[in-house]
Amino acid sequence: MAKPVVVFGSFVVDLMARADHLPVPGETVKSDLFKMGPGGKGFNQAVAAKRAGAxxxxxxxxGKDSFANVCLEMMEGEGMDRSHVFVTDKASTGAALIMVDEHTSQNQILVTLGACSTFDDADIAQVTPLIEGAGILLTQLETNVDAVEKVIDIAHRSGTTVVLNTAPVQPITDEMLRQVDVITPNEVEASILTGVEIKTPDDALKAAQVFLDKGVGQVVITLGKQGVLAVTPQRHQLFGNYDVPVLDTTGAGDAFNGGFVAALAEGKDLFAACAFGNAVSNLAVTKMGTSVAMPHRAEVDAFIAANGLMG
Known part of the structure; x- marks a missing residue:
């Protein structure tokens, strides 16, 4: 029986508006659509993985506020266990301000982490047995990084596979990288963390080698319109995108990560898991929103049956 995927990460309420174009500094732009819903990189990835079958x-x-209910109600509706959701009165529930260009589907995001920046040792002690018994730990950099370092260390020492999504990008130590089994940055994050300017898949391959040299086990770099590059010390493969109608790219990376770890949890290798995650991501961008846009397994299977797997 497959062990669970533990997602240690952020929840924020997404406040999303779409407009004719994104504002430049000092400009006010009239929006044609506003929506509020559940989000946060950790939460999005957890929902994506759950809907993909993990x-x-x-x-x-x-926090102790009305935004917290958005998380709890979504988890209940998805059939997700809420027993590892902490609540604090020291900070509010996180929020993200998202602006989307309705023509290009490009976005700009400003996130306030709030409660998710206050994980402490007592919280981590409570979830240590959970992490130790997991098959995969998926985490990001959208909580306080000292907590991320500690849960990665627990997972690494326990033999739990560590998948680190380096968003939003910030400095991380080489010591932590050596404990990561799979790192999943996008091209911007990979450029910042390795010093390699990425414009092409070949550039991404050079950046991936920097991660491998630092001790990361395997590397997956998402390249937006250019697809996804998966790299091990022995092999690399580029997975192109499908020809789908793109509506909203906001949760694309999260959809990929959730689908990717769901496939890993089923026993797929890195490359097969990337192909599956890529299909999940391509489906997600055809819908509006983040968590609510994550496709269910039946949708993914039907999409793959109709279109095959890339790569």
């Missing part, structure tokens, strides 16, 4: 345990932290 057994998921979500660890996040909320």
């Amino acid at each position: 057994e998921v345990e979500m660890v996040t932290k909320l």
Whole structure:
């Protein structure tokens, strides 16, 4: 029986508006559509993994406010265990301000982490047995990084596979990188963390080698319109995008990560898991929103049956 995927990460409420174009500094732009809903990189990835078929345990932290209910109600509706959701009165539930260009589907995001920046040792002690018993730990950099370092260390020492999505990008130590089994940056994050300017898949391959040299086990770099590059010390493969109608790219990376770890949890290797995650991501961008846009397994299977797998 497959062990669960533990997602240690953020929840924020997404406040999304779409407009004719994104504002430049000092400009006010009239929006044609506003929506509020559940989000946060950790939460989005957990929902994506759950809908893709994984057994998921979500660890996040909320404030004592009305925004917290957005998380709890979504988890209940998705059939997700809420016993590892912490609540604090020291900070509010996180929020993200998202602006989307309705013509290009490009976005700009400003996130306030709130409660998710307050994980402490007591919280981590409570979830240590959960992490130790997991098959995969998926985490990001959208909580306080000292907590991320500690849960990665627990997972690494326990033999739990560590998948690190380096968003939003910030400095991380080489010591932590040596404990990461799979790192999943996008091209901007990979450029910042390795010093390699990425414009092409060949550039991404050079950046991936920097990660491997630092001790990361395997590397997956998402390249937006250019697809996804998967790299091991022995092999690399580029997975192109499907020809789908793109509506909203906001949760694309999260959809990929969720689908990717769901496939890993089923026993697929890195490359097969990337192909599956790529299909999940391409489906997600055809819908509006983040968590709510994540496709269910039946949708993914039907999409793959109709279109095959890239790569």
